[in-house]
Amino acid sequence: MGYNCVVLTKQVPDTKAVTAKAMKDDGTVNRAALPAIFNPEDLHALEEALMIKDQYGGTVTVITMGPPNACNILRDAYERGADRCILVSDRRAAASDTLATSYILSCAVRKVGDFDIVLCGRQAIDGDTAQVGPQAAEKLGIPQITYLEELVSLNNNHIVVRRNVGNGWELVQSKLPVLITVIDSANVPRSPAAKRIMKYKKARAAIEVKKEIAGENNADDPEIAKQIEQKCNELKAKGLLIEHWNLDDIDADLQWCGRDGSPTKVHRIQAVVLKGEGHKQFEPSEDGVRELVHELIEEHTIG
Amino acid sequence: MIKCNRQGPVWIFAEQESGKLSDVPLELMSKGRELADKLNVKLTMILLGQGVEDLAKHLAAYGPDEVIYAEHPLLKDYQSTSYAKVLCNLIEKYEPQIVLYGATAIGRDLAPRVASQMRAGLTADCTDLQIGDHEEKDGTVHKKLMYQIRPAFGGNIIATIINYDRWPQMATVREGVMPMPEPIGSNNCKIITEKVHLSPEDLALKILEKHRQEKKVNLKAARIIVSGGAGVGSRENFKLIWELANSLGAAVGASRAAVDLGFCDKDHQVGQTGTTVRPALYIAIGISGAVQHRAGMQESAKIVAINNDPEAPIFQIAHYGIVGDLNDVVPKMIKAVRERV
Ligand SMILES: Cc1cc2nc3c(=O)[nH]c(=O)nc-3n(C[C@H](O)[C@H](O)[C@H](O)COP(=O)(O)OP(=O)(O)OC[C@H]3O[C@@H](n4cnc5c(N)ncnc54)[C@H](O)[C@@H]3O)c2cc1C
Ligand SMILES: Cc1cc2nc3c(=O)[nH]c(=O)nc-3n(C[C@H](O)[C@H](O)[C@H](O)COP(=O)(O)OP(=O)(O)OC[C@H]3O[C@@H](n4cnc5c(N)ncnc54)[C@H](O)[C@@H]3O)c2cc1C
Numbered sequence: 001m002g003y004n005c006v007v008l009t010k011q012v013p014d015t016k017a018v019t020a021k022a023m024k025d026d027g028t029v030n031r032a033a034l035p036a037i038f039n040p041e042d043l044h045a046l047e048e049a050l051m052i053k054d055q056y057g058g059t060v061t062v063i064t065m066g067p068p069n070a071c072n073i074l075r076d077a078y079e080r081g082a083d084r085c086i087l088v089s090d091r092r093a094a095a096s097d098t099l100a101t102s103y104i105l106s107c108a109v110r111k112v113g114d115f116d117i118v119l120c121g122r123q124a125i126d127g128d129t130a131q132v133g134p135q136a137a138e139k140l141g142i143p144q145i146t147y148l149e150e151l152v153s154l155n156n157n158h159i160v161v162r163r164n165v166g167n168g169w170e171l172v173q174s175k176l177p178v179l180i181t182v183i184d185s186a187n188v189p190r191s192p193a194a195k196r197i198m199k200y201k202k203a204r205a206a207i208e209v210k211k212e213i214a215g216e217n218n219a220d221d222p223e224i225a226k227q228i229e230q231k232c233n234e235l236k237a238k239g240l241l242i243e244h245w246n247l248d249d250i251d252a253d254l255q256w257c258g259r260d261g262s263p264t265k266v267h268r269i270q271a272v273v274l275k276g277e278g279h280k281q282f283e284p285s286e287d288g289v290r291e292l293v294h295e296l297i298e299e300h301t302i303g
Numbered sequence: 304m305i306k307c308n309r310q311g312p313v314w315i316f317a318e319q320e321s322g323k324l325s326d327v328p329l330e331l332m333s334k335g336r337e338l339a340d341k342l343n344v345k346l347t348m349i350l351l352g353q354g355v356e357d358l359a360k361h362l363a364a365y366g367p368d369e370v371i372y373a374e375h376p377l378l379k380d381y382q383s384t385s386y387a388k389v390l391c392n393l394i395e396k397y398e399p400q401i402v403l404y405g406a407t408a409i410g411r412d413l414a415p416r417v418a419s420q421m422r423a424g425l426t427a428d429c430t431d432l433q434i435g436d437h438e439e440k441d442g443t444v445h446k447k448l449m450y451q452i453r454p455a456f457g458g459n460i461i462a463t464i465i466n467y468d469r470w471p472q473m474a475t476v477r478e479g480v481m482p483m484p485e486p487i488g489s490n491n492c493k494i495i496t497e498k499v500h501l502s503p504e505d506l507a508l509k510i511l512e513k514h515r516q517e518k519k520v521n522l523k524a525a526r527i528i529v530s531g532g533a534g535v536g537s538r539e540n541f542k543l544i545w546e547l548a549n550s551l552g553a554a555v556g557a558s559r560a561a562v563d564l565g566f567c568d569k570d571h572q573v574g575q576t577g578t579t580v581r582p583a584l585y586i587a588i589g590i591s592g593a594v595q596h597r598a599g600m601q602e603s604a605k606i607v608a609i610n611n612d613p614e615a616p617i618f619q620i621a622h623y624g625i626v627g628d629l630n631d632v633v634p635k636m637i638k639a640v641r642e643r644v
Contacts, residue, residue: 013456015456015457015458015459016457097424098415098425098427099418099419099422099423099424099425102419125457126455126456126457127455128427128428128454128455128456128457129415129425129427129428129455130411130415130427131411131414131415131418131425131427132415133415134383134411134412134415134416134419135415135416135418135419137383137416138387138415138416138419138420139419143383143384143507143508144383144412144416144507145508146383146408146411146412147408160511165408165409166407166408167408167515167516167517167518168513168514168515168516169514170510170511170512170513170514171510171511171512171513172508172509172510172511173508173509173511174507174508174509175507256422262424263304263422263423263424263466263468263469264424264425264426264451264464264465264466265437265464265465265466265467266462266463266464267435267437267450267463267464267465268462268463269460269461269462269463270460270461270462270463271459271460271461279608279618279621279622279623279624280622280623280624281623281624281625281626282623282624282625283625284625284626284627284628284631284632284635285635286635286638286639288625289625289632289635289636289639290639292607292623292625292636292639293636293639293640293643295623296584296605296607296623297643299605301583301584301604301605302527302551302584302640
């Protein structure tokens with residue numbers, strides 16, 4: 001028995017950390033000053049999968065699509081208890097909108113195969129669309145349950161979930177396989193276990209090994225290439241080699257990937273610059289406050 | 304995807320639950336009209352459900368050119384698979400150039416499913432829509448596209464998104480950012496009914512229980528809102544906010560920090576994850592003015608900020624400001640309002 005869960009996770013810039021320090025003088029955001037983190041709701045999706053595994057058995061596979069340094073969140077996922085982590089990284093996937101992203105992720109999930117439950121966060125804090133989950137469900141041809149707040153029961157290949165729809169909640173039942181998006185009130189993500197940290201902090205994808213060993217040198221140099229291969233084999237033997245799939249590995253049709261596969265295009269981006277047109281200042285004294293109230297009455301803002 | 308049909312109408316998905324319309328489709332009426340007029344095409348509302356004929360007539364009073372409704376017992380409760388199937392069939396039949404949805408719990412569940420099935424683009428959570436041209440790098444110009452304007456990156460940037468080749472152009476629009484219209488009464492609106500073919504297999508889920516509660520607080524309808532933040536300090540002290548609101552006949556709002564600290568119930572939260580408001584007057588007390596808070600109130604006609612930190616970002620969008628301790632200023636303000644100087 002047991003259930004095979006696949007969790008889709010995204011590495012994101014910590015947009016909450018946009019404080020005065022992360023702003024440039026012209027009022028735009030200095031992205032480089034923002035730390036890259038595990039998308040917050042994806043930690044809850046991972047926790048939900050780990051809870052399913054704890055209770056019913058099965059496996060937890062974590063997939064992320066992003067640049068090689070997205071391996072940081074995969075190491076984090078291993079440390080928290082994931083069984084298998086996969087990096088989907090390919091230059092041809094750059095500039096994917098949610099439609100292309102969900103297509104690529106659905107190809108990766110298909111390649112993992114034999115899945116019962118696909119879990120996503122509801123929304124990523126950078127793109128902020130909450131579209132990838134439902135779109136991936138459609139691409140996989142399976143039902144979706146958005147906004148999971150509580151997994152109520154799981155048996156005989158049926159799942160019952162309480163979903164929070166903002167102005168209320170509902171209990172819904174679905175057959176497996178199903179895709180579920182998870183909100184942050186669903187659970188409290190566990191911390192990484194000390195023993196697992198010791199082990200998995202050494203996990204690397206081959207592309208990271210290459211960068212670490214070759215550095216500025218030519219990775220094709222036979223001597224360096226040999227070192228890289230040796231290191232990868234070592235990691236693999238210990239179960240510490242993070243799998244890296246490109247678009248060919250997952251049989252993705254390139255016409256639906258990257259910029260070409262993305263119907264939405266950015267026409268223009270503006271930084272939110274506070275207007276700072278200046279406001280009328282009143283003294284915090286009795287008279288100052290009276291003046292303010294008087295002005296609001298005069299202009300008929302208050303009656 | 305459908306071909307780029309320049310004669311295609313502008314559609315608004317008229318979300319309803321148990322015969323009750325959601326606010327956003329109505330809020331979208333005047334914007335939808337503006338887009339349709341600029342494109343010289345029809346404005347159509349699309350209504351799905353069971354027993355919604357009366358609702359279709361009700362919608363007609365808001366002045367669209369057409370209401371298309373589709374009824375079926377299996378459309379009684381919203382479900383992504385059944386609703387997406389019916390909507391995709393209608394899109395293929397009528398080839399609208401634009402389809403708009405509310406960025407509600409239902410809209411954000413349905414629209415991406417439809418977009419994926421149609422292989423069309425979808426822009427999330429727009430706060431404005433415009434018609435304009437787009438020039439590609441190679442010089443190709445696409446005329447009269449829908450500019451889909453949305454905050455992203457945690458509200459720190461505003462992106463204008465377009466979709467010139469894989470139509471319809473679709474967007475979800477945030478609740479409360481466009482004004483609610485009054486019905487304009489009888490007009491020449493055509494009401495069309497569409498046949499639906501659905502079988503039980505089209506329903507992927509079984510809805511076992513459903514609970515809806517009306518929000519106790521109606522911030523969107525309030526003309527004046529007095530909001531308190533973390534600076535208020537305690538639930539006890541939040542009485543100051545209630546008192547000032549009472550004296551002004553205003554509703555009480557709160558920042559998320561104030562809600563998280565337990566000063567005030569979640570129903571009062573203003574901002575990106577709370578309610579978006581645009582009252583005649585918004586008084587922000589002990590609120591720093593984080594981008595997620597501003598996203599929910601910066602369209603207010605007049606903003607008053609009371610804060611003891613002159614550098615607080617809220618002052619940058621305020622029209623009137625008082626730098627001072629709220630424990631001192633708010634009682635003075637209550638007094639001044641009561642005396643109606
Ligand atoms: C300013 C800006 C605005 C944008 N606006 C739009 C838009 O309106 N429409 C549009 O189609 N695209 C848009 N995009 C592109 C979009 O952000 C990317 O396609 C992004 O890869 C996925 O969207 P998201 O961040 O909104 O994810 P969401 O849909 O919010 O993510 C939901 C969940 O899907 C999973 N997930 C998402 N991305 C990944 C990933 N890379 N790897 C693994 N799991 C993942 C996670 O579980 C996540 O919690 C925009 C991009 C920018 C920079
Ligand atoms: C995904 C996401 C969604 C969010 N959604 C929302 C949302 O919907 N709404 C929202 O509000 N926030 C939201 N937030 C949180 C937001 O980022 C801020 O943390 C929050 O708005 C801060 O609330 P605040 O201004 O009350 O608290 P603070 O930032 O702590 O500000 C308190 C202010 O009170 C002032 N003050 C303190 N004591 C006094 C005194 N005695 N007299 C006068 N002034 C005083 C201080 O100078 C300070 O400016 C969201 C965050 C994230 C990441």
